[in-house]
Amino acid sequence: MTFSPDSPAQTTSSAITFRTVDLRGQRLSLAALRAAVPRAQHQTMADAEQKVTDIIHAVRSSGYAALSEYARTFDGVDQQHPRVPAAALRSALENLDPAVRAALEESISRARRFADGQRPQNIDVVLGDGATVSQNWVPVGRVGLYVPGGLAVYPSSVIMNVVPAQAAGVASIALASPPQKDFEGLPHPTILAAAALLGIDEVYAIGGAQAIAAFAYGIPSSGQDEALDPVDVVTGPGNIFVATAKRLVKGVVGIDSEAGTTEIAILADAGANPGLIAADLISQAEHDPRAASVLITDSEALAAAVRDELDVQAAATKHRDRVREALSGPQSGVVLVDDLDQGIAACDAYAAEHLEIMTAEAPRVAARIRNAGAIFVGEYSPVSLGDYCAGSNHVLPTSGTAAFSSGLNVTTFLRAIQVINYSKSALEQVSRHIVSLSRAEDLPAHGDAVTARFPAGE
Structure with a gap:
């Protein structure tokens, strides 16, 4: 699940124009396939780069004053300091709907079990008597986690960011989410409740590129305002400005990826259920008018049935205007292929964030996919489950x-x-090789650093 949270709401009643890309009868190179599959034609990172560069510069030079100005400009709130009070976190958790709390707890439990199983093991490799090389996995010291706001509320993103960081053993975790005018300048209370549920007490009401800049460079203390310490890694989804900011600070800090607007691709054959396919395409289209929903199939009949279902289901969904715009955009549509092999090739060229497999022998087909963020196998593994x-x-x-x-x-x-x-004897065993390679690279001092440990006559 990725987001473009700051997009304006759209209001259109036009019919869905779910376009078709017909690849049948063509033998296309990887480059040609990548060019052929549906892609968004909207604002690029190059377009956003100057704006984000200005934001980063302002945050670095003006600190909390810049953050307050951006909160006023972008979020419509007057902000004295972005740190969320501990009392607000406690209150949000205390007032959380019990059903939502139970759902968050279940999500946390499952995410934690999977994350705990991911941690790699340290290794020691003995290469000879007295010669050992080890690899130790060590957590970074501090991370900044971004949770978007805007068209929807994403407490699930709090879980997805926090749980793996905790499983890794990160000692210091800070979280930022945009201030909300409707909640006295604080992030949405469900976001705060999820943070409190996970034991995160350092939460900031900061949105967009300015949050990424604050995490990357830190904010020094100003008067009575405490400092916001810089982090080692920034993670979390966001819109084009967040993704651009992450790209620009990469190298100052580590990042997870430059996640942008959400996308789903579904590889389906004639036996797939068109109603379920339509429901899943709509589920991601409701995120944003620029969300991408793509069906890849060798069945014209299935494609036609899915189009019919889209018209019916989109008309009945809450965010119908947003969904219609997303499904009618250049980033969405049907890709018709000759057969399963060409369909798999198209999937790998598209490299979807979410890829559903709705074919016969779906597990075998899924095993052939090489490029996808996550693969959902069979009709009972929808993207919503992963969300x-x-x-x-x-x-x-x-x-x-x-x-x-x-x-x-x-x-x-x-x-x-x-x-x-390495022990002395272990180094001595490879010393001549080090000397030979250092001379071959015209770096003789490297070899000298070894031979100095073995004076002649000793």
């Missing part, structure tokens, strides 16, 4: 970046530190 209670993480790579990056997980918050421990 909330599967135990998996819904902070996933988008816009084709699943071809080279992973979803949020425990290793996001860990570093692999190599430890080299």
